[in-house]
Amino acid sequence: MRVELLTVGDELLRGDTVNGNAGWLGRRLTEAGVQVVRGVVVPDETETIIKALQEALERADAVIVTGGLGGTVDDVTRDALARAAGVGLHRDPALEARLRDRAATRGVPLLESALRMADVPDGARLLPNPAGTAPGLRVTLPGGVAYAVPGVPHEMRAIVEESVLPELGGTPVPAHVLRTATVWESVVAGRLAPVEALPGVRVAYYPSAGEVRVRIEADAEEGLAEAAEMARKLLGGAVYAEEDVALDRVVHRLLAGRNATVAVAESLTGGLLGAELTGMPGSSATFLGGVVVYATPLKHLLLGVPADLLAAHGAVHPDVAAAMAAGVRERLGASYGLAVTGVAGPDPQDGQPVGTVHVAVADSGAHPRVKSVRLPVNGDGERARGPIRRMTVVHALDLLRRHLLTLESCERWSVTAGDGEEPG
Amino acid sequence: MRVELLTVGDELLRGDTVNGNAGWLGRRLTEAGVQVVRGVVVPDETETIIKALQEALERADAVIVTGGLGGTVDDVTRDALARAAGVGLHRDPALEARLRDRAATRGVPLLESALRMADVPDGARLLPNPAGTAPGLRVTLPGGVAYAVPGVPHEMRAIVEESVLPELGGTPVPAHVLRTATVWESVVAGRLAPVEALPGVRVAYYPSAGEVRVRIEADAEEGLAEAAEMARKLLGGAVYAEEDVALDRVVHRLLAGRNATVAVAESLTGGLLGAELTGMPGSSATFLGGVVVYATPLKHLLLGVPADLLAAHGAVHPDVAAAMAAGVRERLGASYGLAVTGVAGPDPQDGQPVGTVHVAVADSGAHPRVKSVRLPVNGDGERARGPIRRMTVVHALDLLRRHLLTLESCERWSVTAGDGEEPG
Numbered sequence: 001m002r003v004e005l006l007t008v009g010d011e012l013l014r015g016d017t018v019n020g021n022a023g024w025l026g027r028r029l030t031e032a033g034v035q036v037v038r039g040v041v042v043p044d045e046t047e048t049i050i051k052a053l054q055e056a057l058e059r060a061d062a063v064i065v066t067g068g069l070g071g072t073v074d075d076v077t078r079d080a081l082a083r084a085a086g087v088g089l090h091r092d093p094a095l096e097a098r099l100r101d102r103a104a105t106r107g108v109p110l111l112e113s114a115l116r117m118a119d120v121p122d123g124a125r126l127l128p129n130p131a132g133t134a135p136g137l138r139v140t141l142p143g144g145v146a147y148a149v150p151g152v153p154h155e156m157r158a159i160v161e162e163s164v165l166p167e168l169g170g171t172p173v174p175a176h177v178l179r180t181a182t183v184w185e186s187v188v189a190g191r192l193a194p195v196e197a198l199p200g201v202r203v204a205y206y207p208s209a210g211e212v213r214v215r216i217e218a219d220a221e222e223g224l225a226e227a228a229e230m231a232r233k234l235l236g237g238a239v240y241a242e243e244d245v246a247l248d249r250v251v252h253r254l255l256a257g258r259n260a261t262v263a264v265a266e267s268l269t270g271g272l273l274g275a276e277l278t279g280m281p282g283s284s285a286t287f288l289g290g291v292v293v294y295a296t297p298l299k300h301l302l303l304g305v306p307a308d309l310l311a312a313h314g315a316v317h318p319d320v321a322a323a324m325a326a327g328v329r330e331r332l333g334a335s336y337g338l339a340v341t342g343v344a345g346p347d348p349q350d351g352q353p354v355g356t357v358h359v360a361v362a363d364s365g366a367h368p369r370v371k372s373v374r375l376p377v378n379g380d381g382e383r384a385r386g387p388i389r390r391m392t393v394v395h396a397l398d399l400l401r402r403h404l405l406t407l408e409s410c411e412r413w414s415v416t417a418g419d420g421e422e423p424g
Numbered sequence: 425m426r427v428e429l430l431t432v433g434d435e436l437l438r439g440d441t442v443n444g445n446a447g448w449l450g451r452r453l454t455e456a457g458v459q460v461v462r463g464v465v466v467p468d469e470t471e472t473i474i475k476a477l478q479e480a481l482e483r484a485d486a487v488i489v490t491g492g493l494g495g496t497v498d499d500v501t502r503d504a505l506a507r508a509a510g511v512g513l514h515r516d517p518a519l520e521a522r523l524r525d526r527a528a529t530r531g532v533p534l535l536e537s538a539l540r541m542a543d544v545p546d547g548a549r550l551l552p553n554p555a556g557t558a559p560g561l562r563v564t565l566p567g568g569v570a571y572a573v574p575g576v577p578h579e580m581r582a583i584v585e586e587s588v589l590p591e592l593g594g595t596p597v598p599a600h601v602l603r604t605a606t607v608w609e610s611v612v613a614g615r616l617a618p619v620e621a622l623p624g625v626r627v628a629y630y631p632s633a634g635e636v637r638v639r640i641e642a643d644a645e646e647g648l649a650e651a652a653e654m655a656r657k658l659l660g661g662a663v664y665a666e667e668d669v670a671l672d673r674v675v676h677r678l679l680a681g682r683n684a685t686v687a688v689a690e691s692l693t694g695g696l697l698g699a700e701l702t703g704m705p706g707s708s709a710t711f712l713g714g715v716v717v718y719a720t721p722l723k724h725l726l727l728g729v730p731a732d733l734l735a736a737h738g739a740v741h742p743d744v745a746a747a748m749a750a751g752v753r754e755r756l757g758a759s760y761g762l763a764v765t766g767v768a769g770p771d772p773q774d775g776q777p778v779g780t781v782h783v784a785v786a787d788s789g790a791h792p793r794v795k796s797v798r799l800p801v802n803g804d805g806e807r808a809r810g811p812i813r814r815m816t817v818v819h820a821l822d823l824l825r826r827h828l829l830t831l832e833s834c835e836r837w838s839v840t841a842g843d844g845e846e847p848g
Contacts, residue, residue, distance in 0.1 A: 013460040015451025016630060019443050022465070027439025036437040039465035041446070154807070206440060264695075264716070270702030271688075271695025274716040275813075278694030281770050281806055289718040289726075292688070292698040298713045298756060332722060346705050382705055383578075389699075 001170050003029060004056040005039040008049055008067035008077055009151060012041050021066050021156055028160065033170030044068055049080035057143030062168060064160070067151035069134045071114030077148055081139045082121035084146070089119045092126075095135070102133065127163035131155045136163060174221050176228040178214045180238040181247055181398040182373075188212045191234045201227045209387050210394030211247065240401055247397045248276050254404040255286040260335035262400065264290035265303055265328035267315060268344040268357070273393050288334050293324070299341075303327030314350025316341055318358045318370040325362035336403075337362040340396050344385045345377065355388055359396040361403045371399050425594050427453060428480040429463040432473055432491035432501055433575060436465050445490050445580055452584065457594030468492060473504035481567030486592065488584070491575035493558045495538030501572055505563045506545035508570070513543045516550075519559070526557060551587035555579045560587060598645050600652040602638045604662040605671055605822040606797075612636045615658045625651045633811050634818030635671070664825055671821045672700050678828040679710040684759035686824065688714035689727055689752035691739060692768040692781070697817050712758050717748070723765075727751030738774025740765055742782045742794040749786035760827075761786040764820050768812045770805020778805065779812055783820045785827045795823050 005025055011017050019041065026036050037060050042048045049068070056063040068077030082089045095118035103110035117134045120126065127136030127147070132155035137148040147164045149156045180188055185207040189196075192214065196203045200219035205212055216231060218224035232239065240250050255262060264273045264287075274290045277283060291302050296315045299305040305323040313320065321341045329337025342357030343349045355375040362368035375391050377384040429449055435441050443465065450460050461484050466472045473492070480487040492501030506513045519542035527534035541558045544550065551560030551571070556579035561572040571588045573580045604612055609631040613620075616638070620627045624643035629636055640655060642648035656663065664674050679686060688697045688711075698714045701707060715726050720739045723729040729747040737744065745765045753761025766781030767773045779799040786792035799815050801808045 012447075013450050013463060014454045015447045015449065015460075016628065018447035019463075023436075023439045023442035025439065026437050030438045036439075037467065039437060039443075039463075041463035043461065204440065266695070266698075268702075269695075269699065270707075270711075271690070271693075271698030271700075271714065271716065274690075274695030274718070275693070275699055278692075278716075278718060279809070281809060283694075284718060287694075287718055289722045290695065290716040291726075292695065292702075292714040292716070294698070294702060294708060294711055294713040302713075302715075302756075332726075385703070385705065 001034050001062070001168055002037045002060040003034050003168065004037055004060040004063045006049075006052055006056055006063050006065045007039070007041045007151075008044060008065060009041070010043050010074070012067075013043055021151065021153055024153070024157060025064060025066075025160065028157075028165070029168070029170070031172065031175065032165055032168070033172050034168050044074045044076055046076045046080045046083070049077060050084045053080065053084045053141060053146055054143065057141055057146075060144065062145045062147065064164065065146055065148040066156055069117070069137075069148060069150045071111070071117045071134075073113050075116060078116065078119050078121065078137070081124070081137060081141075081146060081148055084141050085121055085123070085139050087122040089121055091115070091118050092120045093118075095120070095126075099133065127159050129155055129159055130162065131158040135159075138163070138167075173217050174219075174224040175215055175217045176224055176231075177242065177244055178216070178228075178231055178235060178239050179241045179244070179247070180212045180214065180235055181240050181394050181401075182210055183212060183235075183238045185212050188214065188235065188238070192231055195227050195231050195234065198223065198227050198230070203227075203231075209390035210392075210398075213244075237402060237405075240398065246279075247394065247401070249280055251277070251397050251401050251404075252280060252283060252286050254401060254408075255335070258335070258404065258407075260404075261286055261288050262336045262338055263288045263328045263332035263334035264396075265324040265337065265339040266290060266292045267294055267299070267324075267341045269340055269389050269392050269396075270294060272389055273338070273340060273396055276393050276397065288332050290332070291328055299324060303331065314352070316343055316350050316352040316356055316358065318360070318372055321358035321360035322362070322368040322370050325360040325368045329362045335363065336400065337368070338396055338400050339368075340392050342375075342388075342392060344388045344392075346382050346385065354384065357388070357392050357395065359392065359399050361400050363403070363407075369399070369403055371395065425458050425486070425592055426461045426484040427458050427592065428461055428484040428487045430473075430476055430480055430487050430489045431463070431465045431575075432468060432489060433465070434467050434498070436491075437467060445575065445577055448577070448581060449488060449490075449584065452581075452589070453592070453594070455596065455599065456589055456592070457597050458592050468498045468500055470500045470504045470507070473501060474508045477504065477508045477565060477570055478567065481565055481570070484568065486569045486571065488588065489570055489572040490580055493541070493561075493572060493574045495535070495541045495558075497537050499540060502540065502543050502545065502561070505548070505561060505565075505570060505572055509545055509547070509563050509565050511546040513545055515539070515542050516544045517542075519544070519550075523557065551583050553579055553583055554586065555582040559583075562587070562591075597641050598643075598648040600640045600648055600655075601666065601668055602640070602652075602655055602659060602663050603665045603668070603671070604636045604638065604659055605664050605818050605825075606634055607636060607659075607662045609636050612638065612659065612662070616655055619651050619655050619658065622647065622651050622654070627651075627655075633814035634816075634822075637668075661826060661829075664822065670703075671818065671825070673704055675701070675821050675825050675828075676704060676707060676710050678825060678832075679759075682759070682828065682831075684828075685710055685712050685757075686760045686762055687712045687752045687756035687758035688820075689748040689761065689763035690714060690716045691718055691723070691748075691765045693764055693813050693816050693820075694718060696813055697762070697764060697820055700817050700821065712756050714756070715752055723748060727755065738776070740767055740774050740776040740780055740782065742784070742796050745782035745784035746786070746792040746794050749784040749792045753786045759787065760824065761792070762820055762824050763792075764816050766799075766812075766816060768809045768816075769801065770809065778808065781812070781816050781819065783816065783823050785824050787827070787831075793823070793827055795819065 324339035325337040345354035549562040748763035749761040769778035
């Protein structure tokens with residue numbers, strides 16, 4: 001099944017919006033076993049849309065059209081579909097009634113132009129819109145089928161999931177996801193060379209700041225299981241999840257499993273670490289709060305980092321990270337303290353080069369665990385700040401994750417001590 | 425001048441990447457007075473690219489091709505360009521030498537396939553790449569001109585700015601930007617109806633969380649000045665800048681102008697406000713740090729918010745915001761304290777509905793200034809959290825901005841007191 005994506009909208013050609021819908025559709029269709037052979041963006045012009053529909057169905061079996069289904073005079077997709085199908089438009093009384101009701105409920109006038117949202121090409125099938133007003137449309141054209149969906153992202157996704165994907169009939173490709181943190185894409189790919197060499201197996205890498213999402217596809221389920229098991233072994237502790245779940249959620253689950261809480265102490269990240277740990281609903285069960293000790297004296301004032309340590313080494317030092325972690329844990333009354341200090345740039349700080357980062361996790365023990373890294377500086381100094389800060393957040397979350405897993409391992413081991421087992 | 429954008433890359437059709445390059449190109453070309461008439465995304469297939477180039481130049485005067493200029497076997501844009509132009513490829517010795525040098529310097533082997541980056545269609549002009557390895561290419565085809573640029577965003581932008589835009593010969597459209605915060609797009613557009621009605625004037629709105637960027641275009645400079653002046657008056661204090669500068673930078677400038685510092689106290693935002701205020705290099709001159717008092721008891725423990733106030737009203741109350749602002753100011757030793765408290769959702773908190781937010785700014789005076797808002801809940805609860813948190817950051821920054829401007833106004837007024845002037 002070959003599909004093309006047709007996006008309608010002047011605003012996309014003018015760069016007012018980036019085509020996120022096409023990205024989502026491309027990924028979702030590909031995962032469902034449907035081949036996306038082209039993407040086209042055209043203006044809000046009826047003749048142009050008609051021609052683009054016809055050209056698309058010369059090359060593919062179906063076309064998914066997003067945009068141009070709204071209620072303004074620029075929304076001409078319905079007209080284009082009807083003309084391409086060689087049919088007329090009729091006003092659907094139920095749709096019209098629903099439009100009038102919504103306007104009345106909101107206390108806003110219903111403009112004449114908005115009634116076009118009740119127009120339907122003759123013979124078209126309505127695709128219900130659980131998330132908005134305008135339904136999608138399925139229209140048979142010479143050459144294939146057109147599915148028209150609103151451009152509003154969550155409405156588009158809802159209609160596509162419910163009414164378009166099931167019909168496109170692709171065979172979902174057997175696939176497995178592994179998400180890794182703190183390892184470079186080239187290193188991950190290097191480790192997985194044996195997996196890539198397996199017959200009928202394809203591996204794709206999706207890097208983001210400090211993380212690499214690995215997606216393994218195989219021609220059959222057995223081959224997939226073998227490839228996944230091999231990848232799991234080769235990547236080891238770098239894998240934080242084998243499903244599409246974010247690192248912060250994994251950390252929250254581990255903390256919740258121990259009835260534990262965390263507090264954070266940040267400098268170069270400015271609050272990004274706390275923001276990441278509060279993204280999820282219910283994060284208050286495991287995240288208490290934190291301090292942003294951006295100015296160096298605040299590390300002493302708020303967290304008790306020894307003044308002579310700061311005077312001797314500056315703020316960017318592993319012992320400072322350790323003292324910050326222990327300090328925030330104690331002062332906020334959390335089970336764990338998680339701290340970061342480092343140099344985001346563009347200038348070096350306290351004699352330390354840009355990209356130097358120390359992250360530390362403190363628990364009830366005497367010695368916080370510290371990890372020191374040298375993050376890469378991509379491009380000029382100003383452009384590097386954002387990535388360095390985001391990578392630092394990932395390194396911090398991953399340090400806490402690994403620490404919690406190590407504690408779990410050791411606790412299991414100590415329960416079975418004497419059996420000769422090693423901590424896993 | 426009509427231009428089409430052709431993006432080459434399987435990864436874009438598979439949704440592995442979103443087409444940010446096309447968005448940037450669309451905006452940049454449009455601002456430069458060039459009309460973008462279509463955008464097309466094709467796979468890494470030589471025949472497909474050749475056909476797409478030919479079709480594009482039947483519709484437009486020039487086509488800008490991104491992608492497929494790398495050094496792997498999938499990078500076939502050079503071959504497609506040469507075949508579309510009916511010419512051969514030659515290996516450029518200077519380019520080859522540069523490739524070999526770079527590989528040697530980095531201590532990595534140079535693969536045979538990578539030498540394709542030294543191949544040039546006969547008769548093509550090289551477009552220098554100040555930011556990377558592979559040069560762009562300008563190739564004359566039947567029907568028009570093709571500009572091929574690398575897909576790496578900052579390399580693409582550098583080559584387009586330097587070698588493509590100057591040649592495309594558009595007349596930059598006279599335009600003026602006004603950036604507003606905390607006012608709804610529909611309200612901004614409603615206020616600017618008289619500007620939109622001016623002959624030869626077009627107004628475009630670019631909303632993002634809590635902000636609206638307004639871009640006014642006019643057919644001539646005088647018309648633009650008149651439209652801009654009218655818009656300035658109609659929007660008043662909602663405008664935080666008349667150039668493309670971010671709100672956090674405007675706040676830093678105002679603080680720096682007063683030799684002042686700020687500390688932040690956050691709850692629902694989790695650290696996003698501090699992260700926003702530390703994005704800019706040099707922010708340490710004006711931003712000291714903050715506290716994330718996510719758990720309610722921490723508001724008392726770390727900031728001295730009275731326990732009986734919290735017990736009586738919960739954490740989401742204007743007096744709590746005021747106490748947080750005063751508390752963080754005092755404890756961190758800043759000129760100003762900026763605090764936020766509210767309900768991000770998905771559940772109500774302390775009897776307050778989702779979207780209730782109080783922001784407060786404290787200075788040396790006795791009474792922090794508090795603003796209370798009810799932010800909209802878009803979609804289901806979980807999806808609303810992110811936008812509510814981001815909008816809260818904007819409301820907080822804008823409250824501080826307006827407070828600093830009011831202080832400046834009052835100080836100017838008090839200098840001239842007796843002249844009968846009112847604070848501006």
